[in-house]
Amino acid sequence: VVTSPLEIARIRRECGRGFLIVTPGVRPARRDAPAEPDDQKRIMTPEEAMRLGADYLVLGRPIRDARDPLAAVQEVVAEMARGFLLARAKPGMRG
Numbered sequence: 001v002v003t004s005p006l007e008i009a010r011i012r013r014e015c016g017r018g019f020l021i022v023t024p025g026v027r028p029a030r031r032d033a034p035a036e037p038d039d040q041k042r043i044m045t046p047e048e049a050m051r052l053g054a055d056y057l058v059l060g061r062p063i064r065d066a067r068d069p070l071a072a073v074q075e076v077v078a079e080m081a082r083g084f085l086l087a088r089a090k091p092g093m094r095g
Contacts, residue, residue, distance in 0.1 A: 001015075001019065001020070001021060001022065002022045002023075002024065003021060003022070003023060004023070004024075004025055004042035005023045005025055005026060005042065005043065005044030005048070005049045005052070005054065006042045006044065008021055008023060008044075008049060008052040008053055008054050009052045009053065012052065012053035017053075020055045020056070021053065021054050021055050021056070022054075022055065022056040022058060023044075023049050023054040023056065023057050023058060024040075024058035025040045025041075025042050025043045025044065025058075026043065026044060026045070026046055026049055026057045026058060026059050026062075026076075027040065027043045027044070027045065027059075027062055028045060028046060028059075028062050028072065028075050028076055028079060029045045029047070029079060030075065038061070045079055045083075046059075046076050046079035046080045046083060047079040047080065047082045047083035047086070048083060049083065050079075050080050050082075050083030050084045050086075050087060051083040051084075051086045051087045052083075052087070053087065057076075057080065059076060062076070063076070
């Protein structure tokens with residue numbers, strides 16, 4: 001299903017791990033894009049989206065419009081990795 005990141009947790013809870021969640025509206029915590037208004041209102045960071053159980057993240061403008069697209073991709077991958085690890089960490093191990 002394609003859904004806003006704000007619905008990830010509910011869908012994951014109700015549909016389980018076997019249900020694929022594709023999430024647009026993902027925005028890095030630190031954006032290297034022009035300070036123009038963004039039409040996406042229901043947004044979340046890559047770290048949060050992965051932590052909540054998204055399977056696929058859709059990012060366009062945060063990478064396309066970045067001053068350094070490669071650095072933007074690297075930032076997103078790092079955020080995704082943190083979220084993925086947090087999602088799988090034991091509760092007592094979260095930092």
